[in-house]
Amino acid sequence: MTVRYDGLLMFSGGLDSTVATHLLKSQGLSLLGIHFVLPFYSGLGGEHLKIYSFADTLDLPLRIIEEGNEFFEMVKSPEFGFGKNANPCLDCRIHRLKVARVIMEETSASFIATGEVVGQRPKSQRLSCLHLIDKRTGLEGRLLRPLSAQLLDPTVPEQKGMVDRSRLQGWTGRSRQPQLAYARTYGLPHTAPAGGCLLTMVTSAQRYLQLVERYDDFTLEDFRLIAYGRHFMLDDRCRLVIARDDPENNAIEKIASADDLLFDCADIPGPMGIGRGVFSDDAVMTAASMVARYCRARSLPEARVKVYRQSGEERIVTVAPADPVFCESCRI
Template sequence: MNNKAVVLYSGGLDSLLAVHIAVNLGLEISALFIKTPFYKKDIKTLKQNLDKLGVELNIAEIDSEYLNIIKKPKYGYGKNLNPCLDCRILMFEKAKELMEKTGASFIITGEVLSQRPFSQRNKANILLIEKKSQLENLVLRPLSAKLLPITLPEKTGIVDRNKLYAISGRSRKPQLALAKLFNIENFETPAGGCLLTEPYFANRLKNLLKLDLLEYYKFAHIGRHFVIDDNLLVVARQKNEYDIIASYKDKFDFFETPDQPGTCAVFLKKSTKEQKKLASQIVLRYSKKAKSVLCVSEEGHQIFENLENIDEEKLNSLKVGE
């Protein structure tokens, strides 16, 4: 065992404190940020705080592996579509890969005991994640270490347990006091960052999952969503969404209003004639002055005009996530 460690770094205050503690302990560390498709963090800001300490930032992007755990999490979901236990296990596995690649001996995280529901709720979950990622006794959590079983780096004297902390619970006071002690001024508020915990986003993503369309998760960020049979229609709400949706013109059945450019839409699955007609009614509903809709699909170009207004009750019954 040596004094090299990988710090799982989310950019939040807790993991930044873990980096500071590790540096103060004289450990040789590299930080690892795991970029999932649903984690909104600005890498530049993450890097700035590490640069000040001369700590290298590594980024591991997990995409298809992550979608697989969302589809079928072994340990289930949290309150929304957040598969926290599976997610943490995957993150620990990635940290272990970097640990082995860099010749480091252990992992450090900023986890705080009993702070969050589900993933870090209790000692049992913390230890389960550790076991499943085959990192038993090799995860040092400096903020709560004194409340947890002794780890190998402590046992072997590489880390002095007396210099670690016994923080637990949801209060942020101890962490804020430590931030002051370490002169940390710029840090993110603990308001999350994981879109899977946000009900609006999770609801739209759940719907994509149900329709077997999770591979198009990027659409969960944009447009109005309408479920028509087992198909999903995405209608642009504003200019930037118009441009994104129009860029899929050649891939999906596409709808626009050529006489009065307003909104546009795509079906994420091949659509039937009836579905196309209904989609055109919806597109007209959101295009104030347009009278006709052009549909571009494998079957060629088709104009829908003289359509009846869609009934608002019907429209609302098809709408998702708003």
């Protein structure tokens, strides 16, 4: 049986969505939180315990959506372009609200609330952008922004008296002081959303843009890999990622497909490498020598590296650890 809610709330776990949750729940409204997990952290078998337990402290039932191909396609050609780095925030918000709209209909909810504040972000939270988002998502009159509601036209749930507009806020701009003061007054916990969006960060954004431009076969799985390891472009047909620690070894192993070449030092525990694309014999030896360079074999004259695919193929090659200057020359 589908549980019915008064409204949905886009819940990142940050300060704004936490305050939005409290503003609505303190009116006695029943809410379902919707939390999106970026593709970099999706499909790794994580149980998202931290965000579930945080939502639990606010008595907010939560549905988690792990992002995949639809998100990736949106990033490849955003209709409204990128923000400061490779973050297509406007397209992203529209995409996520469209996903949430389906859940709103499924749960017979009357509105979707967000923690957006008018003017907080230069591109996606300008008043004109908020109107555009309402239109493009087909949610006109159903998108409630409790933190800025008193500056905006009343939504349907406000007009119908379901939501008491006088108990919502009229905040605007980049300062978080009003939200912090509110959180202090009501003793609200808040946390930074896990992981953050890599697309807003200079290094990972540049890594993504360089890879997608150079490799025609760049896929969702490559996109997910940009969150992990050291990246090297070996030539126009193949690239290599070398983990930096154990958690990255695990993530890389989970992201690897049957076609990927995996590299692992045979005699000394160390970082794993994952090769994508078409590898000539020379490229295999180069990649193996680079993996040897980043493990404790780096000071040895040679090291044995296991080269294998998860489909079963396996061999051992013996290589001299690569020159660090060479490694840096193809690193991105």
